[in-house]
Amino acid sequence: MAQVGIIEDNKKIRQLMQRYLNMQKDMSCPVATECVEDMLDYLSTYPNPNVLLMDIQLPGMSGIEGMKIIQQKYPDIEIIMLTVYHDSHKIFESLKAGASGYLLKHTSLPEIKDAIELLMQGGAPMSPQIARKVITHFNYRGQKKQKSNLTNREQDIVNGLVDGLSYKLIADRLNISIDTVRAHIRNIYKKLHVNSKAEVIAKSLRGEL
Amino acid sequence: MAQVGIIEDNKKIRQLMQRYLNMQKDMSCPVATECVEDMLDYLSTYPNPNVLLMDIQLPGMSGIEGMKIIQQKYPDIEIIMLTVYHDSHKIFESLKAGASGYLLKHTSLPEIKDAIELLMQGGAPMSPQIARKVITHFNYRGQKKQKSNLTNREQDIVNGLVDGLSYKLIADRLNISIDTVRAHIRNIYKKLHVNSKAEVIAKSLRGEL
DNA sequence: GGTACTATCACATAATGATGTTAGAACTTC
């Protein structure tokens, strides 16, 4: 059963959403406030919501600040940001602050309902445009530092190291001798300017290869 | 008009998907291969697809390696990974390598069709479970302290290992004896059920502590 | 006062890793 709280400063939208959600089965919306402060007041007495829909731009405390506080006090509440911002910075701020979903405001009421259900099932509702930005973010970070040019074979060795294998096991996995593994590792160290397995693993997992 | 290519080693699935996509309007699937190599052959002659659906686990070159190559040669092709893996590492590898979407394999044919349409409109198709992992990933980076069964001191040691330090250097850094470092590491291995430095570093950097 | 957990140090041995040197076969490039 989803108990939804709403924080939205536009009175019409707020009331419309609350009414709509209360009409759904397996869902209720006992509270809808216009700012974070009011919601905190409410929660301190009735901490019943398990989902919060909230705007980013709000009178008083901003949605992102508010989310951080709510997350800390009520870690079981999942938060969906519902906003007009396409701005990557705001999106990532929200996600880092602990949002479980991020929807654009033109999202229809039935879609919002779907999003809440998705969240209850362990998914993360996200508008496709948002998902796109998030993915692009990964691409950027990934390509940014992609300058070391390990050969395929060397990458195989690195993968073995990352998997925690010993030289011997890497040799077995690749069907080559342990001395060959050593030779490759020496070359890898040279290319990456490191001198231990640990540094190679760290670089690899940080996406610096 | 979406021109879709498929790389999938299971013949039944491959043919089913191809037939289904060819039945859709505004969509065609001129090619479906069982491995990356075959697709590269095809593309070198007919570089018509603008979307690729591909598995991660494939005979020959892995999907992730394959994607990197295809992305480099044909940067206009958008790629949707279609796989059984829930594994965070694989997901992020794929996204970093340039995937535009990531769907779990139980996704139905109509949902795959929707995903392709979404992609054409500039969105990023992602299974909700995947989106959840991606978002969780952001949370990690935002927060510093995870729930860790390791004691503070043990965490200090792990940090040293991640930095690529030898036991001796860790001992120096923490002003304790090398034997103490050893003792801590033994306890860490026990707690994490691992038996090598490499695995500890990997776990740590994946945020699994 | 006992139990549990943590942190510290020591000794010993076997396994693994780091580094140097050398070198043949396969392949690409100029």
Next chain:
DNA sequence: GAAGTTCTAACATCATTATGTGATAGTACC
């Protein structure tokens, strides 16, 4: 066809790490 790169392999040597066993001491909880 010479030059360079990659992958392969061997031998040697020293350093580091993994693992076992044992011990002391403080803190915390009940």
